[in-house]
Amino acid sequence: MTGVDDDVPDGRELLRVEGVTKAFPGVRALDGVDLNLRAGEVHVLLGENGAGKSTLIKMLAGVHRPDTGRVLVAGREVAVRSAQDAQRLGIATIHQEFNLVPGLTVAENIFLGRQPRTRLGLIDKRTMRARAAELLRRVRLDVSPDAPVAELGIARLQMVEIAKALSLGARVLIMDEPTAVLTSEEVGTLFGIVRELRDSGVGIVFITHHLEEIAALGDRVTVLRDGRSVAEVPAGTDEDELIRLMVGRDIAEQYPRERPAEPGAPLLRVRGLTREPAFRDVGFDVRAGEVVGLAGLVGAGRTEVARALFGVDRYDAGTVEVSGEELARGDVRAAMRAGLGLVPEDRKGQGLLLDASLGDNLTLARLERDTRGGFVDRRGPRREAAAVAERLKVRMSGLEQSARTLSGGNQQKIVIGKWLLAGARLLILDEPTRGIDVGAKVEIYRLVNELTAAGHAVLMISSDLPEVLGMSDRVLVMAQGRIAGELAGERATQDAVMQLALRPANGGNTYEVSAMEGSDVG
Amino acid sequence: MSAEVLRAPGGSALGQWFARAVLRNGPLGGLVALVLVMAVLSRDFLNGQNLLNVGVQASVTAILAFGVTFVIVSAGIDLSVGSVAALSATVVAWCATTEGLPVWLSVLLGLAVGAAAGLVSGALVAYGRLPAFIATLAMLSVGRGLALVISGGSPIAFPSALGGLGDTLGGRLPVPVLVLAAMGAVAALILARTYTGRAMFAIGGNEEAARLSGIDVRRRKLVIYALSGLFAAVAGIVLAARLTSAQPQAAVGYELDAIAAVVIGGASLSGGSGKVSGTLIGALILAVLRNGLNLLSVSAFWQQVATGLVIALAVLLDTLRRRSAR
Structure with a gap:
């Protein structure tokens, strides 16, 4: 424990998490996390995507339950089994997705389910309004308690959430990236409110990816990495040191990268791709035989770019060329004809027909090609599907098995196999190994090798830094909707990527300059 | 007295046996069980003529239900x-009888109107983003209203050339049953072998995945609803x-029978x-x-109750069967 915060006046311990672990099928989300929160402090929770922050706060909100370890509130061991338990213990969480009912007023939302009643059992609107007005004053929100929540902007919605937390008498307030959606002015207001709450004795767990906010607002920082709490440091800690703590690990020898010496001709050429506010002036090339990584924080615009260039969503400006031919905007079929394939990040929601057979899933993307005079040839494609499933080593009872019953890794192989069958030459893989066990991961990496060896190309979006660095020939880093830099070869280190992802260069598309900045670190 | 009559067909041992049959074999088991129960309870049930009657009675519902199957497989609904x-x-009747158009042309126009009505529903769903329930509920009202407008509210004699469609072949084989068989074969072919048919399963299984796999979801929906029409x-x-005769007030509520048939048949x-x-x-x-x-x-009153119970029972058992199969 550091000495800095021992002189915080009202330093009682509000919340303590000890050695908590949590495993999901195939993933160890938490692997020994300690955290303690005192009254009157802002405790920053820092970590990469997937480090375990969300799982931890969901545990404190009663969504998940720890496998092992203890949670203590005010010194007493507790079990947080439900949202009601959390509420009773004085723990309020403000998630990134707000829990407000758009059709109701501000006051009705604040007191949802706990409306003050009159003696007759009817809702006491006057009292409710008055108490809501008082709470709104505390969070300095200048809206009427009768305003419909649907009319409020995001910053104000957040304040309503905070008011709701206050009305519950929360002693512990957990805020999950509250600044991610705010303008700098709104961030200032939010900080003011957070400081007031802190001074009134509330303990605040604050999650942010913006390093500069840590020193401005925080008292202590707990760093999570790979599901473990690796350090607890004062908020004044140097930013470079914080980054080192967040990433500090070696790339294991689990990325069997093999590449042909020279990449071939450009397959994909993206120029000036823009759709405000998701992404702006995005440009890059992908050559035959190459794996290009697309790194960045969640929300940096990577998935949006992938969907736009595959024709799923529209874009306002820019061009996408495949083998020199410009693609029509917003036309998935044109992108497919040109040889693109997208393995989406949400495997179950966007990649698979879960209740359909593996055969139907594998042949889905070539349905049109297998159609002659309106009739679909099902036998020929079936044979090819069987061959692809064999090549990908899909563990299944047969092509008639339903996709739902496969493990995550085998499901992902089916989605990739679908594009192999469709003859895709450039695969966009969006978080291809999320939630997949290590064995299946390596099989997917080997498949990527096979593809590039055959002259195909892969654009790989991944929040798993070792994976991006281990598998990519070049890494593009996106931050706030722009390409913040490109890192190749030796310059592509975890520190350099995180530097670009967290502290984007101010200029436009000056790849080289920002890449140099990145490589200076460490 | 009615209560006694109702108890008669559903003796508890029979009921259990029926339940087991359906549980094991799905809808076909249910049908066989029901046929056997009826054969035991009524001497007149299991003779050729009566069974052909059943076929005739099933024909209109079944043909409607084939079209609705397309829509339901693609996760839509057609109330119209x-x-x-x-x-x-x-x-058809108005063109042929009132306007004196050739019968073949009248039939063609009638079919075109049906397809067009489906096309409009489909456009509302695919491009207007209306929930299918609402779009086809609107078409239910519009279609009925137009039928009343065209006919002035009274039945129009159906052209006698088409009378054969409701008759029998050689005094024995009812033509509606033949039409039922033909339409069933066409529907099965569409569902299993055509691009649109396979797209129905993909769209119904996961519309977003279908779109990301290059299915032109919106255009397919137009075709699907047009086929239903x-x-x-x-x-x-x-x-x-x-x-x-063509009666503007005919087939009221048939859409619910059609949906029930599709769902009893195991569609989700x-x-x-x-x-x-x-x-079927x-x-x-x-x-x-x-x-x-x-x-x-x-x-007839108790028949409605029994029909409702059978629908609920059939789907309930089908759900149980699937759950135990997992």
Whole structure:
């Protein structure tokens, strides 16, 4: 424990998490996390995507339950089994997705389910309004308690959430990236409110990816990495040191990268791709035989770019060329004809027909090609599907098995196999190994090798830094909707990527300059 | 007295056996069980002529239900098929009888009107982003209204050239049953072998995944609803031929029978599954039930209760069967 915060006046311990672990099928989300929160402090929770922050706060909100370890509130061991338990213990969480009912007023939302009643059992609107007005004053929100929540902007919605937390008498307030959606002015207001709450004795767990906010607002920082709490440091800690703590690990020898010496001709050429506010002036090339990584924080615009260039969503400006031919905007079929394939990040929601057979899933993307005079040839494609499933080593009872019953890794192989069958030459893989066990991961990496060896190309979006660095020939880093830099070869280190992802260069598309900045670190 | 009659067909041992049969074999087991129960309870049930009657009674519902199967497999719903059937029949009769157009042309126009009604529903769903329930509920009203407008509210004699459609072949084989068989074969072919048919399963299974795999979801929806309208038109023409007149108030509520047949046949209302054979069995179950209860002189009021129970039971057992299969 550091000495800095021992002189915080009202330093009682509000919340303590000890050695908590949590495993999901195939993933160890938490692997020994300690955290303690005192009254009157802002405790920053820092970590990469997937480090375990969300799982931890969901545990404190009663969504998940720890496998092992203890949670203590005010010194007493507790079990947080439900949202009601959390509420009773004085723990309020403000998630990134707000829990407000758009059709109701501000006051009705604040007191949802706990409306003050009159003696007759009817809702006491006057009292409710008055108490809501008082709470709104505390969070300095200048809206009427009768305003419909649907009319409020995001910053104000957040304040309503905070008011709701206050009305519950929360002693512990957990805020999950509250600044991610705010303008700098709104961030200032939010900080003011957070400081007031802190001074009134509330303990605040604050999650942010913006390093500069840590020193401005925080008292202590707990760093999570790979599901473990690796350090607890004062908020004044140097930013470079914080980054080192967040990433500090070696790339294991689990990325069997093999590449042909020279990449071939450009397959994909993206120029000036823009759709405000998701992404702006995005440009890059992908050559035959190459794996290009697309790194960045969640929300940096990577998935949006992938969907736009595959024709799923529209874009306002820019061009996408495949083998020199410009693609029509917003036309998935044109992108497919040109040889693109997208393995989406949400495997179950966007990649698979879960209740359909593996055969139907594998042949889905070539349905049109297998159609002659309106009739679909099902036998020929079936044979090819069987061959692809064999090549990908899909563990299944047969092509008639339903996709739902496969493990995550085998499901992902089916989605990739679908594009192999469709003859895709450039695969966009969006978080291809999320939630997949290590064995299946390596099989997917080997498949990527096979593809590039055959002259195909892969654009790989991944929040798993070792994976991006281990598998990519070049890494593009996106931050706030722009390409913040490109890192190749030796310059592509975890520190350099995180530097670009967290502290984007101010200029436009000056790849080289920002890449140099990145490589200076460490 | 009615209560006694109701208890008679569903003795508890029989009920259990029925339940087990369905549990093991799905809708077909249910149909076989129901047929056996009816055969035991009524001497008149299991003779050739009566069974052909059941086929005739099932034909209109089944043809409507084939079209609705397409929509339900793609995770939509079509409430308008009863109205569209009446509208199409009315158009055929009006063209041929009132306006004196050639019968072949009148039939063509009737079919076109059915397909067009489906096309409009499909456009509202695919491009207007209306929930299918709302779009086809609107078409239910519009279709019925147009049928009334065209006919002035009274039945129009159906052209005698089409009378054969409601009659028998060689005095024995009812033509509606032949039409049913033909439309069933066409529907099965569409569902299993055509691009649109395979797209129905993909869209119903996961619309976003279908779109990301290059299925032109919106255009397919147009075709799907148009097919439903076309099948409704055929059903309407068969019905009018049997009644020898196109009645604007015909087929009211048939859409619910059609949906029930599809669901009894094992399709899921959430889309992605369904078979033409299942739908046919569903329509036959409804027809056998009605025919049998008629033979047993169960009152029409209690028949409705029994139909409702069978629908609930069939889907309940099917759900249980699937769950245990997992």
